[in-house]
Amino acid sequence: MKNKAKHITVLLNETIENLKIKKNGxxxxxxxxxxxHTNKILNKLNEYGRIFVIDKDPKAIEIAKQIKDHRIKVIHGSFSMILKYAIKFNIIKKIDGIILDLGMSSMQISDKNRGFSFLRNSYLDMRMDDTQGITAAEWLQKxxxxxxxxxxxxxxxxxxxKKIAKAIVKKNKISPIKYTKELVEIIKNSTPKKDKNKNPATRSFQAIRIFINNELSDIKIxxxxxxxxxxxxxxxxxxxxHSLEDRIIKHFMINNSKQINLPKDIPLTKTQLDKINPKILKIIGRIFPSKNEIKNNIRxxxxxxxxxxxNK
Ligand SMILES: C[S@@+](CC[C@H](N)C(=O)[O-])C[C@H]1O[C@@H](n2cnc3c(N)ncnc32)[C@H](O)[C@@H]1O
Incomplete structure (x- = not known):
């Protein structure tokens, strides 16, 4: 595989272990x-197993397409379309496991032309799928x-x-902001120098990236x-x-796993009960990276x- 920066997969063993992979799943x-994740899953499948891989980023899709294996189906698009893809490939209610490893890959962060990083100067693009939608620079302009x-x-x-937004609009009126370095300068000049360990552009870059890529609504869908x-x-x-993503996931899991406590003597069939109580998830748990993993991979x-x- 030819990737620009080595992406170290986070919580890889824990994820694979908890997917409880079936050989023909x-x-x-x-x-x-x-x-x-895909490579590890492929290693555990037999010849009847299947994996459908999705990514918004055409560069990730290029890498996926280099895997020559009859068990893999590569889809360029958003994971928010999983229902549509499952209908298309006739795998509704046949899926044994789904993994969503959110955010950006190291390949995206280190790409000099994508504008994800405030540490590199590049055009302020920030689209994971750079074949569609508007760039961060265009959005700030309009x-x-x-x-x-x-x-x-x-x-x-x-x-x-408020201060940062005001400064952005002011600068855009003089000449449109096109590069990450310009945006970093504006943010630096609009915020007090307090936290020496955190670049003042961290939060704004995260916010603009989440917005441009529709990240939170994709997760919800x-x-x-x-x-x-x-x-x-x-x-x-x-x-x-980050906490915005985690909050959505946590609430989704909790809201879909609560059981309604009905009095035992109410005579209901399982179908009737499922209708009133469509809470169908069993929460297995949550896992944090070990100190050792964090030491080796700060991401x-x-x-x-x-x-x-x-769990129906
Ligand atoms: C953290 S990386 C995944 C790394 C991967 N698990 C690995 O081990 O190499 C996140 C990837 O998800 C993709 N992505 C983010 N949001 C997406 C979405 N809504 N639909 C499809 N792909 C998305 C990004 O383009 C990026 O390539």
Whole structure:
């Protein structure tokens, strides 16, 4: 595989162990990236097993297509379309496991032309799928101070959202912001120098990236639709890297796993009960990376693996 930067898959062994892989099972890797999870899953499948891999990023898809194996089906698109893909490939209620390893790959962060990193100067693109949608630079150019400020506040939890948004709009009126370095300068000049360990651009870059890629609504749709496509005892595993993602996943799992306590003497059939009580997930648990993993891969420091099982 030719990748630009080596992507070290986070919580790899823990994920594979908790997928409880069946040799002839059907799996979806919704975030192929550089193939860390897919390759491990492939190693555990027999010739009847299948894996459907999805990624928004055409560069990740290029890597996936280099794997010549009859058991893999490569799909360029968003994991928010899993229901549509499952219908297309006739795998509704046949899926044994889904993995969503969220966020960006090291390949994306280190790519000089994508604008994801505030440490490199490049065009402010930030699209995971650079074949469609508008770039971060275009969005900043067309948006009002209020819109920008809301994104920075809601998706980056940025305290100085208003000040930064004001400075962005002011600069854009003089000459459009096109490069990461320009945006970093504006953010630096609009925020007090407090936290020496954290680049002041961290939160704003995160917020703009989440917004441009529709990240939170993609997760919500994929989680909801996973319930329609997993087979009984099939598992959904997610690896999140910040609290906004994790909150959505945690609430989804809790909300779909609560049991209604009905009095025992109410005579109901299982079908009737399932209708009133469609809570069908069993929460298996959550796992954090070990100190050792974090030491070897700093990207793992904020990761949380959550595991749930469809249990009808
Ligand atoms: C953290 S990386 C995955 C790394 C992968 N598990 C590995 O071990 O190589 C996240 C990947 O998910 C992709 N991605 C993020 N959101 C997506 C979405 N909504 N649909 C499809 N792919 C998405 C990104 O393009 C990126 O390649």
């Amino acid at each position: 059907i799996y979806i890797d919704g975030t192929f990236g550089c193939g860390g 948006s009002s101070e209020k819109e920008i400020s809301q994104v920075l506040k809601n998706l980056g939890e940025e305290r100085y959202a 994929a989680l909801k639709d996973s319930l329609k496509i997993l087979k009984n005892k099939g598992r959904i595993l997610t690896i999140s890297f 793992a420091r904020s990761a949380i693996l959550r595991i749930a099982e469809l």
